[in-house]
Amino acid sequence: MRIGVYPGSFDPMTLGHLDICERGSAIVDKLVIGVLENSSKKPMFTVEERLQMLKEGTKHLPNVEVRPFSGLLVDFLREQKATIVVRGLRAVTDFEYELQLAQANRNLYPDMETVFLCTNAQYSFISSTVVKDILHHGGDVGHFVPENVIKIIKQIRRN
Numbered sequence: 001m002r003i004g005v006y007p008g009s010f011d012p013m014t015l016g017h018l019d020i021c022e023r024g025s026a027i028v029d030k031l032v033i034g035v036l037e038n039s040s041k042k043p044m045f046t047v048e049e050r051l052q053m054l055k056e057g058t059k060h061l062p063n064v065e066v067r068p069f070s071g072l073l074v075d076f077l078r079e080q081k082a083t084i085v086v087r088g089l090r091a092v093t094d095f096e097y098e099l100q101l102a103q104a105n106r107n108l109y110p111d112m113e114t115v116f117l118c119t120n121a122q123y124s125f126i127s128s129t130v131v132k133d134i135l136h137h138g139g140d141v142g143h144f145v146p147e148n149v150i151k152i153i154k155q156i157r158r159n
């Protein structure tokens with residue numbers, strides 16, 4: 001069984017993330033979305049909220065699981081018996097950072113491979129950072145975030 005991990009902060013989940021989940025789940029038997037818990041960045045959403053968004057946003061994908069992780073990605077890969085890391089590329093500007101991550105991970109775990117998937121061009125301008133900024137200023141993220149995830153965000157921000 002070919003198991004892939006799609007790791008990230010997902011703070012919050014965007015349409016770009018959903019696109020990569022759909023593409024990634026089509027090329028592996030099981031795709032585990034790994035939600036980073038102990039990020040050095042201060043997240044807008046708690047790990048429980050981000051897990052809830054991803055579970056809801058990918059519920060139409062039967063071979064996708066959503067799990068939190070902390071510590072090194074390679075340890076999470078071993079724990080999940082995964083050898084593939086899926087990451088999305090929106091533009092060439094993403095590549096340098098992604099290459100660094102991929103090389104560091106391969107160094108720590110030589111049996112793994114990183115697979116880069118190209119985000120659909122219509123989502124190439126979307127990032128969680130942009131979504132957070134819009135939310136912060138009370139704007140509409142309807143064109144940036146999956147519909148069922150918007151409902152969760154509205155619920156969280158109302159509380």
Ligand code: PNS
Pocket residue numbers: 007008009010036071072073074100101104105
């Ligand atoms: O969505 P992001 O924030 O760009 O995702 C970055 C992520 C979670 C993939 C990366 O920070 C990560 O893998 N962190 C876990 C710690 C780790 O393994 N570091 C060593 C490799 S650089």
